[in-house]
Amino acid sequence: MIQIAVMGYGTVGSGVVEVIEKNKEEINKKSGEAINIKYILDLRDFPGDPYADKVVHDVEQILNDPEVKIICETMGGLKPAYDFTKRALLLGKSVCTSNKELVAVHGPELIQIAHENKCNYLFEASVGGGIPIIRPLNYSLTAEKIDAITGILNGTTNYILSKMEKEGADFDDVLKEAQEKGYAEKNPEADVEGYDACRKIAILSSLMCGKNVKYQDIYTEGITQITAVDFIYAKAMGKTIKLLAQSKEEEGAFFAMVAPFMIGREHPLSMVNDVFNAVCVHGNMLGESMYYGRGAGKLPTASAVVSDVVDCARHIGKVIMCFWDQGDVTLTGIEQASRRFFVRVAGENERKAMETFQSIHVVEADVPGEFAFVTELMTEKEFNEKAEKTGIISRIRIE
Ligand code: HSE
Numbered sequence: 014m015i016q017i018a019v020m021g022y023g024t025v026g027s028g029v030v031e032v033i034e035k036n037k038e039e040i041n042k043k044s045g046e047a048i049n050i051k052y053i054l055d056l057r058d059f060p061g062d063p064y065a066d067k068v069v070h071d072v073e074q075i076l077n078d079p080e081v082k083i084i085c086e087t088m089g090g091l092k093p094a095y096d097f098t099k100r101a102l103l104l105g106k107s108v109c110t111s112n113k114e115l116v117a118v119h120g121p122e123l124i125q126i127a128h129e130n131k132c133n134y135l136f137e138a139s140v141g142g143g144i145p146i147i148r149p150l151n152y153s154l155t156a157e158k159i160d161a162i163t164g165i166l167n168g169t170t171n172y173i174l175s176k177m178e179k180e181g182a183d184f185d186d187v188l189k190e191a192q193e194k195g196y197a198e199k200n201p202e203a204d205v206e207g208y209d210a211c212r213k214i215a216i217l218s219s220l221m222c223g224k225n226v227k228y229q230d231i232y233t234e235g236i237t238q239i240t241a242v243d244f245i246y247a248k249a250m251g252k253t254i255k256l257l258a259q260s261k262e263e264e265g266a267f268f269a270m271v272a273p274f275m276i277g278r279e280h281p282l283s284m285v286n287d288v289f290n291a292v293c294v295h296g297n298m299l300g301e302s303m304y305y306g307r308g309a310g311k312l313p314t315a316s317a318v319v320s321d322v323v324d325c326a327r328h329i330g331k332v333i334m335c336f337w338d339q340g341d342v343t344l345t346g347i348e349q350a351s352r353r354f355f356v357r358v359a360g361e362n363e364r365k366a367m368e369t370f371q372s373i374h375v376v377e378a379d380v381p382g383e384f385a386f387v388t389e390l391m392t393e394k395e396f397n398e399k400a401e402k403t404g405i406i407s408r409i410r411i412e
Pocket residue numbers: 142166167168169170204209308309310
């Protein structure tokens with residue numbers, strides 16, 4: 014029997030307990046040994062909970078118990094999760110986490126400590142919730158040179174954008190409704206400003222490069238400036254608007270960014286709606302592959318944590334390879350990236366826009382008082398210079 018502990022009995026932690034209980038037979042069979050939850054760490058008590066007798070308040074009880082071989086860290090945040098995780102790994106206890114913040118900030122260090130202590134730090138649930146994406150990158154696509162990852166990595170913003178498109182509604186109204194229904198956090202900043210997607214693409218980019226991509230270096234734009242009018246234009250162009258998190262390697266240079274993009278109906282990510290997430294991975298032999306599913310939620314996320322527990326159970330005393338070194342990657346600034354841009358200007362600026370941008374494709378959408386167009390391919394730097402000269406209402410990048 015393998016003894017495990019769950020640190021943090023909130024949404025994901027209680028989901029982990031539920032998954033292990035409900036799928037006991039499957040999980041034990043696949044682990045090769047029975048998995049038993051010996052402790053649940055939380056500050057609170059849970060009277061009446063079927064697992065109340067397993068709840069402990071002192072982490073030392075878990076760390077000092079040599080029987081505990083695997084820990085699920087479902088606390089979230091950096092403190093005290095970082096300290097608890099590091100200490101557990103130094104004691105040779107594997108840690109499985111859903112904590113994207115901790116993985117994005119301390120991932121390579123914790124992986125190295127794990128490996129030095131013949132245990133593992135696994136984080137399938139940190140990106141894309143229940144979607145298997147970390148394991149495919151680490152295990153399944155090992156014959157590939159991965160040169161691009163593009164994903165919809167945040168369920169809240171995808172829900173908001175899908176609803177804006179469907180209902181012709183504005184951002185603020187949809188956000189308010191999403192908050193009332195509990196789909197969006199009371200403080201939605203991390204989601205709507207793209208910070209959550211930024212941490213997730215930092216993790217995926219690091220696995221793509223094999224070195225550390227710092228989330229602070231990733232250019233990040235959220236969806237707060239997207240309006241109902243943008244969707245009128247998108248529809249007229251046969252496109253939709255999605256918050257994409259991207260990472261690309263071109264001739265040894267690495268780019269990463271998070272921003273809203275207009276994408277065509279033929280793009281596989283255009284079909285990903287509501288709270289769903291998806292990740293497209295491009296490999297030099299395989300070409301495009303796509304991973305789709307529920308990117309958040311108690312049971313999908315818990316299922317990913319438990320899949321890591323099974324992996325750790327199968328590899329007690331052995332290291333599961335993960336190529337994410339501590340050296341930082343220098344990202345190439347997005348100013349050099351070339352793309353087309355969808356641009357809106359006030360009607361009276363039409364001539365100026367035509368003179369400045371020269372070769373453009375006009376977008377007809379019957380929006381009074383405005384002139385809208387798509388530029389030729391140009392770098393972000395060129396675009397910014399021309400946009401400043403013209404004076405624009407807004408722009409959305411085109412994928
Ligand atoms: N707030 C995140 C989302 C939850 O909306 O996708 C999963 O990390």
